[in-house]
Amino acid sequence: DGTTYTTFKFVGLKSYNKKLDRRKTRLLNKFIDFLIKIDIEYRLKTIDLAYDFHINKSIKNFLPIMVNRIGMKSKPNDPFNYYENTTLYLEDGSVKDPSLKAYIYDKSVKNNLDDRIIRFEISIRKIKKEFNTFEAIMEHIEDKLSKYRLFYFPVIAECNKNKWIYKSNYKFSKKLEKSISKSNVIEVNVSISNEIVSFLSKLFCKDIIEQ
Numbered sequence: 016d017g018t019t020y021t022t023f024k025f026v027g028l029k030s031y032n033k034k035l036d037r038r039k040t041r042l043l044n045k046f047i048d049f050l051i052k053i054d055i056e057y058r059l060k061t062i063d064l065a066y067d068f069h070i071n072k073s074i075k076n077f078l079p080i081m082v083n084r085i086g087m088k089s090k091p092n093d094p095f096n097y098y099e100n101t102t103l104y105l106e107d108g109s110v111k112d113p114s115l116k117a118y119i120y121d122k123s124v125k126n127n128l129d130d131r132i133i134r135f136e137i138s139i140r141k142i143k144k145e146f147n148t149f150e151a152i153m154e155h156i157e158d159k160l161s162k163y164r165l166f167y168f169p170v171i172a173e174c175n176k177n178k179w180i181y182k183s184n185y186k187f188s189k190k191l192e193k194s195i196s197k198s199n200v201i202e203v204n205v206s207i208s209n210e211i212v213s214f215l216s217k218l219f220c221k222d223i224i225e226q
Contacts, residue, residue: 022060023046024061025039025042025043027039028040028043029065029067030126031126031128031130031132044217047217047218058142058144058146058147059142059146059152059218060140060141060142061138061139061140061141061142062138062139062142062156063136063137063138063139064136064137064138064139064156064160064207064211065134065135065136066134066135066136066165066203066205067122067132067133067134068132068133068134068135068167068203069130069131069132070131070133071131072131072133072167072169073121073133073171074097074101074102074103074119074120074121074133075097075171075174075175076167076168076169076170076171076174077103077119077133077135077165077166077167077168077174078094078165078166078167078168078174078177078178078181079103079105079117079119079135079163079164079165079166080105080163080164080165080166080181080187081105081106081117081162081163081185082161082162082163082164082187083161083162084162084185084186087106088110089107089109089110090107090185091105091106091107091185092104092105092106092107092108093182094178094181094182095175095178095182101120101121101124101125102118102119102120102121103118103119103120104116104117104118105117105118105163112140113140114139114140114141115137115138115139115140115159115162116137116138116140117135117136117137117138117163118135118136119133119134119135119136119165120133120134120136121133121134122134135165135203135205137159137160137163137205139155139156139159142155148219149215149216149219152215152219153207153212153215156207157206157207160205160206160207163205164187164202164205165202165203165205166195166200166201166202166203167200167201167202167203168198168199168200169199170199173198173199173200176194176198177191177194177195177198177200180194
């Protein structure tokens with residue numbers, strides 16, 4: 016229809032360089048304010064949600080699982096297939112341009128940080144234009160997050176035992192559920208935090224969100 020669209024990408028909003036992080040967030044907020052002020056329509060195409068764990072452990076202590084594989088074109092990645100021992104991707108890497116991608120990695124190694132930080136990140140991509148309200152985007156994010164579960168095992172050997180069970184069929188089977196319930200394990204709550212709600216509310220022009 017002759018309309019021109021431009022995509023802007025903002026990355027690294029939580030790099031643990033406080034001065035730089037504040038500057039990036041301020042720039043993003045000013046950019047959104049500018050679009051609102053001159054009445055330019057915009058919408059989200061991709062959003063990356065990160066869950067950080069300040070813990071002196073390895074990514075091998077974590078078992079991330081995709082519990083809902085509807086729409087997947089291939090089976091998930093082998094849970095022992097680590098990339099350079101610092102990253103574990105959940106989805107098969109052979110799938111080009113996936114609409115959903117999750118991985119867990121050692122952020123302290125990637126960003127050369129002094130403190131040990133393990134990050135679980137979920138990238139929601141190809142967000143459709145109908146998700147153009149705060150309520151719609153929140154519902155869409157919650158739907159995508161419900162596809163994942165994340166478990167932390169203090170002992171790697173115990174984590175590996177459950178990974179072998181998961182690898183047998185790449186499902187959250189009753190056998191796996193039973194094994195996990197008998198393990199020394201902590202399930203991480205993969206949900207939308209208040210910080211994310213506040214951040215998204217600003218993008219959709221909502222100053223106050225009732226909890």
